[in-house]
Amino acid sequence: MEKKITDVEMEVTMSKELFRRELSGFKPYVQGKPIGAVQREFGLDRIEKLASNENHFGASPKAVEAIREDLDNLLYYPESYPHNLMSELAEYLGVPKEQITIGSGGEGLLWQIALSFINDGDEIVTANPTFDVYRIATSLLGAVTVTVPLRGQGYDIDGMLAAVTDKTKLFFLCTPNNPTGHIATSKEIDRLVRALPEGVVLVLDEAYYDLAAVRADFPRDNIRIISERPNTIVLRTLSKTYGLAGVRFGYTISSPEIAQRLAMVGPLFKVNRLAIAGASGALKDTEYRDFYVRENAKAIDDLSAYVLAKGWSHFPTYTNFMWIDSGLDSEVLFNELQKRGVIIRAGYLWGEQWRTYFRISTGRPEQMQFFKDKLDEILAEW
Numbered sequence: 180m181e182k183k184i185t186d187v188e189m190e191v192t193m194s195k196e197l198f199r200r201e202l203s204g205f206k207p208y209v210q211g212k213p214i215g216a217v218q219r220e221f222g223l224d225r226i227e228k229l230a231s232n233e234n235h236f237g238a239s240p241k242a243v244e245a246i247r248e249d250l251d252n253l254l255y256y257p258e259s260y261p262h263n264l265m266s267e268l269a270e271y272l273g274v275p276k277e278q279i280t281i282g283s284g285g286e287g288l289l290w291q292i293a294l295s296f297i298n299d300g301d302e303i304v305t306a307n308p309t310f311d312v313y314r315i316a317t318s319l320l321g322a323v324t325v326t327v328p329l330r331g332q333g334y335d336i337d338g339m340l341a342a343v344t345d346k347t348k349l350f351f352l353c354t355p356n357n358p359t360g361h362i363a364t365s366k367e368i369d370r371l372v373r374a375l376p377e378g379v380v381l382v383l384d385e386a387y388y389d390l391a392a393v394r395a396d397f398p399r400d401n402i403r404i405i406s407e408r409p410n411t412i413v414l415r416t417l418s419k420t421y422g423l424a425g426v427r428f429g430y431t432i433s434s435p436e437i438a439q440r441l442a443m444v445g446p447l448f449k450v451n452r453l454a455i456a457g458a459s460g461a462l463k464d465t466e467y468r469d470f471y472v473r474e475n476a477k478a479i480d481d482l483s484a485y486v487l488a489k490g491w492s493h494f495p496t497y498t499n500f501m502w503i504d505s506g507l508d509s510e511v512l513f514n515e516l517q518k519r520g521v522i523i524r525a526g527y528l529w530g531e532q533w534r535t536y537f538r539i540s541t542g543r544p545e546q547m548q549f550f551k552d553k554l555d556e557i558l559a560e561w
């Protein structure tokens with residue numbers, strides 16, 4: 180009898196040895212539902228997705244223009260090492276281009292980092308809650324994730340240092356942190372740099388760098404650590420302040436040796452033509468970056484006042500999102516908001532201890548007003 184496709188699929192699913200053993204029981208990244216799916220499910224006209232820390236003011240106009248100009252060249256492969264863009268990035272950052280590696284967003288670079296360093300049985304140390312891709316990318320290669328809870332509204336640097344063993348390969352510190360928005364202070368960074376064993380690679384994820392850099396207490400020059408402590412990688416992205424999340428472009432700054440290794444792993448073409456063009460345009464658009472940073476600060480101040488007026492609390496944020504403790508069950512709140520066309524990120528996804536928290540990204544004033552109106556509507560009936 181001819182087998183139906185479903186039977187074949189079943190057999191493949193059942194033969195566990197076929198796949199990497201790390202895939203059994205593997206917990207992938209939980210992405211929010213796409214806008215279209217929510218729209219269809221609830222029959223809504225308007226959806227505001229404030230769940231992925233995107234720049235709702237749009238993409239950098241100079242990036243868009245540069246992408247348009249390259250549309251006639253789509254038949255050509257991109258340069259795997261785009262010389263002009265590397266020089267532009269080097270100038271933008273004030274570091275030699277040999278220290279820069281580009282990738283398919285910060286996320287793509289986190290996979291390159293995992294591929295370059297992780298052997299089966301290695302450990303990584305990071306905080307909880309933090310960006311889940313550190314665990315995802317490394318555990319697929321057989322690493323064990325050791326997480327250390329926050330202390331109050333900041334990192335427990337001593338606790339994180341105490342979690343380092345001779346198996347630790349990578350130490351991920353997200354600053355500002357996603358989902359909380361808090362930072363590692365200069366004192367904490369100094370302590371870490373002094374105490375972390377040389378053989379552990381320190382990864383400083385600065386995806387929200389531009390938003391934090393305007394704040395007096397954010398250490399703006401973590402790149403300098405690389406010259407003192409070569410096993411250090413600083414990661415950044417153009418997804419946030421330049422509004423290019425859909426294009427996928429990020430970069431790391433490291434020692435030339437690490438940069439060379441990071442560039443070796445993964446696909447040959449990590450960054451596509453449009454991302455190369457867009458990145459080049461974006462780097463000339465610091466005016467747009469500064470505009471967004473200002474607009475975001477206004478949205479954060481306004482959101483903070485709204486949250487505090489409700490008697491709720493939030494973590495100090497150096498980003499384009501806020502980690503809010505409403506005291507309410509975030510799963511219920513998420514569902515109620517989703518039904519009304521607002522998508523946020525519920526705290527319980529980071530663990531039961533965060534059940535009363537939720538994360539919301541900033542948006543344009545009318546989007547924030549829509550969120551407030553819907554939330555007030557829900558609270559009136561709660």
Ligand SMILES: Cc1ncc(COP(=O)(O)O)c(C=O)c1O
Binds near residue numbers: 287356415428
């Ligand atoms: C802390 C952190 N790191 C890295 C990334 C990856 O950003 P992208 O892949 O869009 O460059 C994100 C995205 O939300 C993030 O929040």
